Amino acid sequence: MKYYVYILYSPSADRYYVGQSHDPKARLKEHNHGDRPNQSTKYTFKHRPWELKVSFVAGNSRAEAMKIERYIKRQKSRQFIQALIEAHPDEEQFAQLLRV
Numbered sequence: 419m420k421y422y423v424y425i426l427y428s429p430s431a432d433r434y435y436v437g438q439s440h441d442p443k444a445r446l447k448e449h450n451h452g453d454r455p456n457q458s459t460k461y462t463f464k465h466r467p468w469e470l471k472v473s474f475v476a477g478n479s480r481a482e483a484m485k486i487e488r489y490i491k492r493q494k495s496r497q498f499i500q501a502l503i504e505a506h507p508d509e510e511q512f513a514q515l516l517r518v
Contacts, residue, residue, distance in 0.1 A: 421483035423490070424473035425499060431465035434499045436490045438483035442473040472506045486516060 424442040426435040426449065439445040448454055449462040457463050476483035490499065498515070505511040 419478065420475050421477055421480050422473045423476040423483055423486050425471045425503060426462070426468040427471045428465040428468050430467070433465055434471075434496065435462055435465075435468065436487055436499070438476060438480070438487045442470060446470050471503045474506065489516070
């Protein structure tokens with residue numbers, strides 16, 4: 419099974435969110451509908467609706483995807499996230515940004 423890292427954007431809050439999943443489109447629906455247990459206490463619930471800006475294959479295991487997700491989050495940089503979104507079609511540039 420392939421795992422993905424995805425980046426969501428909330429226009430209403432002007433915020434980004436980085437996550438990982440084996441099905442980013444289904445996960446986006448969960449973020450926007452709040453169907454999971456305790457969803458109302460979660461960060462994404464408060465900043466709905468979310469738009470999927472980019473998703474990319476992060477590996478064949480959840481551990482690989484989590485490693486990349488943590489790397490992106492540790493940057494604590496909106497500019498870094500925006501650079502990832504802009505670089506995504508260019509695989510070489512994208513890979514250089516994500517040297518994990």
